[in-house]
Amino acid sequence: MERGPMRPRRLALPLSAAVVETLHAGDELLLTGPVLVARDAAHKRMAEALGRGEPLPVDLAGQAIYFMGPTPARPGRPIGSAGPTSSYRMDAYTPALLAEGLKATIGKGPRSPEVKEALKRFRAVYLGAIGGAGALLSRCIKEVAVVAYDDLGPEALRRIVVEDFPVTVINDIHGGDLYDQGRLRYRRADPASPVAPETNTTPSP
């Protein structure tokens, strides 16, 4: 369904449950406020802490986690290049963090069926940032602080403050998935193609 020309919607973080209800796959947002930053190694540590019944180093209730590991900051800058990493590597950990009250994850690339189910169950969204646009996105990051796991270097758990940080809703709480919807809409099998035409289903290996 063409939504027509639209402006990105400005939203303040943390996201309230009421705001999350109104988000739909394909919506473009500009986020302002605090965001947690973690990738593979920090997720593993948080999962281990939960497994041992220990508290997490930060309260996740209402928070957003950005899957990102920045380049080192040049002097005078808060952060280096800071684009999203592939989200599927965090799939194993995300449902347990959603159960802790996490309201949004920000990354790139598709999530597992388990994560998508957990998003509906725990009323949370998955947001996509532009992969490969780390220099552009770094300009939206105003403050950076390491909050835990400093020894992990680029993989430490950080808290950043963003301003008008551009994201697109990939998975909403209603079951919408931008990757599925977008591909379905633009996929075509061209009978005039010089390559033998075939169906859209790919053969098994």
Added chain:
Amino acid sequence: MREIDAKRVTETVSELLRDACYRLPADALGALRAALQGEQAPACRGVLAGLIENAEIAAAGAIPLCQDTGMAVVFLELGQDLHVLGGDLEEAVQEGTRRAYGEGYLRTSVVARPFSARTNTRDNTPAVIHTTIVPGERLKITALSKGFGSENMSRLAMLTPAAGRQGVVDFVVRCVDEAGANPCPPVIVGVGIGGTAEKCMLLAKRALLRGVGLPHPDPEVAGLEADLLTRVNDLGIGAMGYGGRVTALAVHCEVFPTHIASLPVAVNLQCHSVRHREAVL
């Protein structure tokens, strides 16, 4: 016999890697602009415009184009009449990598013991080095900073000879389809056809070093590239997977003879941030 100091190799590798991480090559930028012209989908147009702006910001501020500044892959073409003095050639490449990542504010992303401790080596070494000995007395160095969002989507198939051209097309298209949004489309698809398993994958990697969209000089291979590009862009994945017409900027194939029993095909994907530079010493 010409002589060259190993220090020059170190300095050159360091400069090449840094420059590659900050400045998107003109051919890639041109391909992004062409993609923006040809794309109808509003969400993908927004992504493509963002990637072009990103390249401008990165170049102006010496900020890495992407936070994944990759694993360094260095191709050496060493003339057999050139003598490297004052140190170990491979160590000179590693030292150049160390300097580029340390002094260039690049992210160190390499871990030792991949299956267990995964301890960061803290200087992005070791670089992966591929050396070939060639005639002459020059050293050509090609340095590639390879991000792993796309590298993780690499695939190898040892097809049967019966699979033929259609088998190659089906496998390559399926690889891109299954990779979906993960390799940060629009991508450049590197394809290796033939050789042995490891040779085939190296062909696919080398295919990424060609100028974006330049066709293979052999018309039959160029025709295969054109067909693959059409098929890949018919998938509808689009920039960042948001749904659109431009999933790949180019498909590059490299071909090598193979065994009577096999038809090896390798796919190595590269995001738009095709960060390589070369120098001849």
